[in-house]
Amino acid sequence: MNKKLKKAFYHIAYWMFVIFVLSFAFRSSWGNNTLTFFFVSSLFLIVLGTFYFFNYRIVPKFYLTRRYARFAFYTFCTAIISLYFVLLVIVFAYVNISNYTYVMPNSTLFVLVGIVLYLLVFVGSFLSIMNQSLEKQKVIQQMLDEKEKMKKSFLEIMSNRKLTKIPYEDIIYIESSSNYIKVITTKNQIESKEKISTLATRLPEMFLRIHRSFIINTERLKEVSSDKVLVDDIHLNIGRSYKNEIKEVLNMMSN
DSSP: OOHHHHHHHHHHHHHHHHHHHHHHHHHHHHTOHHHHHHHHHHHHHHHHHHHHHIIIIIIIIIITTTOHHHHHHHHHHHHHHHHHHHHHHHHHHHHHHHHHHSSOOOHHHHHHHHHHHHHHHHHHHHHHHHHHHHHHHHHHHHHHHHHHHHHOSEEEEEETTEEEEEEGGGEEEEEEETTEEEEEESSOEEEESOOHHHHHTTSOTTEEEEETTEEEEGGGEEEEOSSEEEETTEEEEOOGGGHHHHHHHHHHHHO
């Protein structure tokens, strides 16, 4: 299951849990479990639509782009429209529950359910805005880090107690062997006592780790199969735990 499906599944499970909790909490007040469930569900659909429209349309388009005046205006319009539909649901439910139970339910309970749902939306929206802001900052930082890496057109490593500079374009792949690494280039191979995991953080995006022991230069990549890659004229194995990541990266590179 990919990340998007997992996220969607968790969202659905969370909101279904909210519906059942609220239905259970208010069922005794209205004397009809079924009607209570339908009321909460109907109200929930409006609140949920508001939540997703606010977080996935208004926030990215206006708040994150710092167009705060438009953000405030569209937020206000969304709130008014949402509350209008909520009012319709409350009136409809009030009439129907009264007809079925022959008891006029306490109108404050309708308002209370709406307040609880919108409170959950408010908390969820706040957390969503924070998460989107952090993700944006993370992307910006990654771009800055990548730009910093690309300022240098070569890899610097210590080899035989000397600082060696290897042009990125000359590197075919990097191999980890026990307590040292080997950088295989078009001219020779250079050894260094450095961990491959540490080295990977210093390399630009043109390099891809395909195995716990291999990092390849994707600009020299010729073929990819289910378990191997061909870099220049050298076949290297793909590690099981890296297959999905490699597939995603190569798809992004091809698009």
